[in-house]
Amino acid sequence: MISYQQVTKRYGKSPTPAVNNLSFTVNPGEIVGFLGPNGAGKTTTIKMTVGLTRPDSGHVLVNDIDVQKNPLAVKQIIGYVPDSPEPFGRLTGREYIRFMADVFKVSKEERERRIPELLARFDLEDAFNDKLSGYSRGMKQKVTIIGSLIHNPDVWILDEPMVGLDPKSSHTLKETMRQHCDTGKVVLFSTHVLEVAERLCDRVLIINHGQLLASGTIDELRQQKGGGDSSLESLFLELTAQ
Numbered sequence: 001m002i003s004y005q006q007v008t009k010r011y012g013k014s015p016t017p018a019v020n021n022l023s024f025t026v027n028p029g030e031i032v033g034f035l036g037p038n039g040a041g042k043t044t045t046i047k048m049t050v051g052l053t054r055p056d057s058g059h060v061l062v063n064d065i066d067v068q069k070n071p072l073a074v075k076q077i078i079g080y081v082p083d084s085p086e087p088f089g090r091l092t093g094r095e096y097i098r099f100m101a102d103v104f105k106v107s108k109e110e111r112e113r114r115i116p117e118l119l120a121r122f123d124l125e126d127a128f129n130d131k132l133s134g135y136s137r138g139m140k141q142k143v144t145i146i147g148s149l150i151h152n153p154d155v156w157i158l159d160e161p162m163v164g165l166d167p168k169s170s171h172t173l174k175e176t177m178r179q180h181c182d183t184g185k186v187v188l189f190s191t192h193v194l195e196v197a198e199r200l201c202d203r204v205l206i207i208n209h210g211q212l213l214a215s216g217t218i219d220e221l222r223q224q225k226g227g228g229d230s231s232l233e234s235l236f237l238e239l240t241a242q
Helices: 044-048 072-075 095-104 108-121 137-149 165-184 196-199 218-226 230-242
Strands: 001-008 017-028 031-035 055-062 078-081 153-161 186-190 203-208 211-216
Touching: 001 044, 017 055, 017 153, 017 165, 017 211, 031 044, 031 165, 031 196, 044 055, 044 153, 044 186, 072 165, 078 137, 095 108, 095 165, 095 203, 137 153, 137 165, 153 165, 165 186, 165 196, 196 230, 203 218, 203 230, 211 230, 218 230
Parallel strands: 031 186, 031 203, 078 153, 153 186
Antiparallel strands: 001 017, 001 055, 203 211
16 A cells, blocks of 8 residues: 655755655555646655655555665565666666565565566566676666566556557557456556556546546546546646646
């Protein structure tokens, strides 16, 4: 579970918070899409969730653990895919995945089972022994996704994960996200591809200027806007234009 409790974050002396009194919850077994225009505060929120940025006020809880008070405990149960993954270029794919398994204390037996399974799922076996510096953008994305899943995290957080992926890999990622959630785990991902969010998500959060504009299923958002059968794109444009 992820719980945001009146969280605010400013950068420098900016009079406008990047995140402004933000509160929401993501429950076990949910895929939640995190939506908003560029600069809305999505990446800042995600970085506070994974412990890369500290809020100025409020509390961020992951599985009831306060990220500020016990960041290492939180990081052990999170898998994170950043918006611009740049894994260590001097390592091979094999070395990187083994390093991630070491970081998350994955047992030898577990990694011997999970690594071949994940490599096959994302079609990365042939490049596994190549240097990451020679990987394409999409291949770096895939090896980062595998690294984020190696410990089967309770909470999987992805920032624009479809960028750089070919259609087959995007389909595989969406299937993997659903399978991960179906085991009772949490998936939170940001995206600008509203069609993907509409088809995949159990619920969406829409923010702008660091504030939560709407939270709910697509049907619930439609009811909030007076009913009808509006698409998520129409709802998003109407909400963020206000």
